[in-house]
Amino acid sequence: MLAATLVLLTGACSLGAREQVVIQKGTSGNTQLRAADSWIDGANTGTNHGAATTLQVQSLIGQAQRTLVMFDLSILPNAGIKSATLTLKVVSPPLLARTYSANLVTSFWNEPDVTWIHRVATTPWGAVGGDFDGTVASNANVTLLGTTVSWNVTKSLQTWYNGTPNYGFLIKDNTETDLVATTTKFSSKEDATAANRPTLTLTFLQNVVNLTATPGNNAITLNWAYPTPIPAAQGGSILENYAGVVILRRTTAPVDKASFPADGVAPPALCATVGTGEVVFVGTLANTSFTDNSANNLCAGAGGAPANGTMYFYKVFTRDTANHYSSNPAGLPAPRDGGSVFSAEAGALPNPPGTTQAPLWLIGTHSSVQAAPGIEPGSQIDIGTDTNQLFALDATTGQHLYPPVSLGGIISGRPPVIDATSASIGKQVAYVAAQDNYVYAIDTTTGAILWLSNPNGSTTNLFQGGAAVQLKAFSGAAYTLANDLVVVGTRNGGTTNANSIIGLDGNTGTVVWTYTGTAVPSTSALDIISSTPTIDYVNNSIWLTSHANGGAGQPNLWRINPLNGAVLFSGNFNGIDIDSSPTLTPNADVLFVGTNGTTTAPVVDGRLYAINPKASSVVPVVSPAVQGAVVAFYDDGNDGSVEGFPFVTNAAPPYTVIYTTNTQVHAVSFDPTTNTFTKLWTRTIFAAPFPTCDAGVCSLSAPVVATSVNMVYTGGSDGFLYELNLSTGVVVKKEVVDTHYPAVVGDPSLDEVKQRVYVSTTTNDQRSYGFAIPF
């Protein structure tokens, strides 16, 4: 462990600046819950060494040995990394000096499974012997007399704290073609003596915390707090003190990822340009707020005092007495380049009182995300990304609770989050269905992977929609399974009839049942599934929509028995595919299903169907008395597909249902006593002349309805989040998310505990936001 100099700040609480932390399992109370290490053997390609107390590296032609090591970085949720050193303790040195390289692993692997050939269970590496970046992260010499070996892995850590998934390091001999074996053994994290285990030593600056931007009349006030340094009891120490902050500002668009002060250089002057931002404030340690107005901002031109009606974005960097800044550097490998991806950000739109706007928080995800965030209301937000990562954010501040959990594939559906009391697994858990054919159970308190499962060993199933969970705690006596049931549907584009619906045990990931479609009879053919299933607790069923090979020849709506996966009903509605998820009324007396539609020839209008979810016979006969029967449908007039899911706003009939199509928000009433739909209102959000939208096409996300404030929320691809009056459909307000590029705002999530809406954005913005409601 490196010695450190502790400097106390006179007259103030000791605050960290360039801090240092030594991460080692079992020391300083660090359990390394998410850590993993193992070694893989070219001579015994099917052998796993995940539980071994040593790690091995060997050079022998055709029989090389390589070490894998991955650290749990939870002690440091977010930071600008200044240096990083990986150290392994030598148990048995090589007889001759060797040079070993540390390489970034580029694929997900699982410690209990990993071998020379397979990285997870039966999923092979892309290249035998491990998938790793072709550019060596660091080399180190290993000698007969050496007791430890250290690698400078600074750039690797910087990439992980800049948006690249963390799959750890692979250590190998740079020459694996020797005719005589030369082997080194290191202590693993299973070594009985904690001090022998692998260590990772980091120096870093943390971001400010609790950053807010409060707009006023021609003014924006930023407030922040300095982070609490990692205490000595947890392996932390302080190298240089904080000295204050540097704040960059940009007009109408967020300060981009490549904009940040350079380490080692004195703070830039006020009004200086740094990348796409302008310096509006350089503060000392005493400053925890800055009001950007004409009195304090004397910059000329566009960098001057904020003007009403214009959106401004800020990035706040901590700095220390040696002029280090809380950012990662330039020069990181593309596409996760740019050093300030996760730096503290805020935004606001000043205006006269009553007309200001500001998100409560915003963070960069560096990912295109349309799916609504999973939430534990009032507590935590869990966002799946197309960088294979699950972000866990504090619902109040938007700050990372821990570094993102790196999984094996893209996450395109909303992950359900279940509290520990309700989940049979007994932990606060998110179930994540990813495009690597795996379903993961994540302990969202720690980020630890509880289990992972490739339900049928497929490499083509990839999961597009989110998982659904039937909770035993809320199910009736008819639910006889031992634990919760996680339900997923496959998206295997290689077949139009043999996709699957799969039920897994929520505690273990074991497959409970699988339904796989067949070409014959056509009522059994199951096309791709891009939606999330709906659990029907009242009728003890699972409802699920699917594609129908683009026509009327096979089902697009399914009712499944949760106990055994048997198909209780299948039917085709509107002769077209369905991407949206079905929605039940709280009494489960009506199932609403929105279908796809097309606006180009041949035109098919997306419809909203009201369907009878009851009865037990599997008879696809259109009759109100029979299950699956179309009770009624509503045709909104050729605006394309129903997006996401219909939203039922009330518990008793007549039911008010809100749904969106390409450019419109619809409110309809359905009365099951008369089986009739009645139009309440339709609001056209996008009409000619169209505003500027991403890729030139204006579209809406799925809606959410906050009945507590009588509002509907939907995201636009014009960079706005829209708020409509639930009773009238009038657009009350639209909050700026990012109109500069503009951003495609994805499906919102509603947090009724905190009265907030959370959204994520795609491509040109790649951020997540929290907004208080009503706007």
Place this chain on the structure above:
Amino acid sequence: MGPAPQMPAPQVQPAQASVTLCNRTPSGCATGASFSLGTLRDLAIDVAWSNVPAGTHTQITEILEPSGGLFEVKSQAFGIDANSNGTIQTEEILPVSGTMITQRRVTGAWTVRVSLDTTMSVMQTLQVDP
């Protein structure tokens, strides 16, 4: 008598790639420069590599949407044996049907950029029509 003439050092050819884009359906993979959003099911990105040196390599595939923003990044590792001719075929699949591409109707000129070990890259564009 002067020194023996030196044989010129063999030139190391850089790795090269040929990218083909096609609409992968259960019926096969139809190539083209443009696709309709209504019929594009999965975009297959097929890369034929040549002159790749022995060792483990990482192919990065970046998919940029019509506005130029980075939509998705895919990473794929492969190994080249020391005795091979340095060629390999890879494939990445971008799901389209039923995704936000169709749901939010992201049409226009998409770009696919494929790189090897961050040292070389090739680009291919395709038009996605409504």
